[in-house]
Amino acid sequence: MQEKQEKAAKSRGKARSSGSAPIQRGKLKVSKARFQSFADLDLRTVAARRAQEVVNRLQEDLGGASNVSTAERQLVQHAGVLSAFIEDQEVRFISGHKIETNELLAAINVQRRLLVTLGLQRRQRDVTPALQDYLRFKEQEKQNEVEHESEEDDDE
Structure with missing residues (x-):
């Protein structure tokens, strides 16, 4: 045994x-297994940069990275990597290279399902300033008006 x-x-x-x-x-x-993550990429390859760009844009569509849940972040990452793969395969096909059509179509279908799961509409991000920032801005605006009026008085 x-x-x-x-x-x-x-x-x-x-x-x-x-x-x-x-x-x-x-x-x-x-x-010991050493798992690598998306963060381990050094973004020197075109594919890695493209995948990261798609991930960033999808997160923005979902209201920004701070509004994306962990589960959504995983789906976004998968969709971004699939996007880079799909684009590569499409370019190869259009350039006359032989590709595995079934793999491309399967990837497109998986990506579509991921995007439907995430939602295809953009979400608006809350851009309302914090109360402290707003009050500081208004105070600065008021001071600028006073300075501008005093400059006009000096000119007369």
């Missing part, structure tokens, strides 16, 4: 990613 477990562990160890380091626990080698 223990021999079977060791063989299974060894075969799993061979499949580990190159970025993970094995951890020794008794006779078994266990790998």
Whole structure:
């Protein structure tokens, strides 16, 4: 029984990613998974920049990043990455390259469903200034008027 477990562990160890380091626990080698996130992208590639641009625009359509829930943020990220993939495939197809049409159509369908889930209408963001900012602005406006009137009086 223990021999079977060791063989299974060894075969799993061979499949580990190159970025993970094995951890020794008794006779078994266990790998630590290092997951990467969207934030790990350095945005040097056109695809990464395009995906980030779409993510930013979709978040703005949803009322800004601060108004987007965690679930919406995940859907927006998926839609942004799919957008970059779809655009790449469309350009390749139009340029005469052979593409997997079924993969493109499946991606378009998934993206459409994500966008419908998020809502296709833009949401207005609340741009009403905070009360303190408004009062400060009005006070500054009042001071500017007084200064302007005193300059006019000096000219006469």
